[in-house]
Amino acid sequence: MLDACYAGFSIDPDKLLLMASSLLLAIITLLVLKKSKLSTKSKIGLIYGHLIFLFFPFVVLTTNATMCSFTCACTNSLLNLVSLALPTTLLISTVAGFLVIPGFYMFFSRKYEVENFHVVGFVEKHSTRMKIRMPKVYVIDNANPVAFSFRSFKSMIFLSAGLIDLLNKKEIEAVILHELGHLKRKASVLKLSFSLLKFFSPLSLLARFHHDSDEEEAYADKVAIRIQKTYRYLKSAKRKIDEFERIKFTLK
Ligand SMILES: [Zn+2]
Numbered sequence: 546m547l548d549a550c551y552a553g554f555s556i557d558p559d560k561l562l563l564m565a566s567s568l569l570l571a572i573i574t575l576l577v578l579k580k581s582k583l584s585t586k587s588k589i590g591l592i593y594g595h596l597i598f599l600f601f602p603f604v605v606l607t608t609n610a611t612m613c614s615f616t617c618a619c620t621n622s623l624l625n626l627v628s629l630a631l632p633t634t635l636l637i638s639t640v641a642g643f644l645v646i647p648g649f650y651m652f653f654s655r656k657y658e659v660e661n662f663h664v665v666g667f668v669e670k671h672s673t674r675m676k677i678r679m680p681k682v683y684v685i686d687n688a689n690p691v692a693f694s695f696r697s698f699k700s701m702i703f704l705s706a707g708l709i710d711l712l713n714k715k716e717i718e719a720v721i722l723h724e725l726g727h728l729k730r731k732a733s734v735l736k737l738s739f740s741l742l743k744f745f746s747p748l749s750l751l752a753r754f755h756h757d758s759d760e761e762e763a764y765a766d767k768v769a770i771r772i773q774k775t776y777r778y779l780k781s782a783k784r785k786i787d788e789f790e791r792i793k794f795t796l797k
Pocket residue numbers: 723727757761762765
């Protein structure tokens with residue numbers, strides 16, 4: 546189409562509909578995220594979904610315009626357009642998710658930074674020894690005993706109030722060392738550029754909440770065992786958490 550080429554790009558009703566439905570889905574995912582009480586895993590899935598639906602129309606628009614002006618052939622095939630726009634959208638959402646998801650924890654979840662002298666000193670001492678950037682430790686408002694860590698623009702360790710309630714001092718230290726082990730591992734992963742995409746993927750963050758790979762878990766455990774010179778505390782921490790989960794399951 547000659548006039549379309551001259552105009553820069555052409556938008557037909559199909560493309561508009563595609564973009565409008567994507568934006569609508571972005572709004573829906575955001576509303577679901579705001580309204581409902583969801584597990585962390587589902588929340589992260591929704592954030593990722595939201596980003597994909599949000600970016601998709603803009604990528605479609607850009608792809609369409611680029612194809613029109615550079616190849617001078619506006620594609621009328623939606624399939625062609627989508628097959629170009631979708632991988633780009635996934636890439637952009639992935640990078641954005643890498644920034645947004647930790648940010649979500651930083652700003653939107655109820656948490657407070659641990660300023661306890663003992664904990665901060667403990668984290669500082671061991672992160673220095675392990676040659677990693679000192680993470681901030683946060684307590685999140687969750688009755689379940691959970692712990693996880695992030696390393697993006699900032700290093701962060703999250704411990705739930707339930708975990709702190711359940712475990713004693715040495716066991717909490719074992720959990721912190723285990724999380725430092727994860728952060729150390731991530732730091733070395735970052736150095737290997739081929740692992741970059743895996744590292745950047747919010748989906749890998751999603752996986753982090755439930756099961757890390759066995760290898761990664763074993764590595765983090767080994768760090769805690771080596772520093773504490775015993776498996777005792779980590780073992781009893783795991784036993785208590787398992788017991789908690791079992792009782793919760795029985796009560797349901
Ligand atoms: Zn772990």
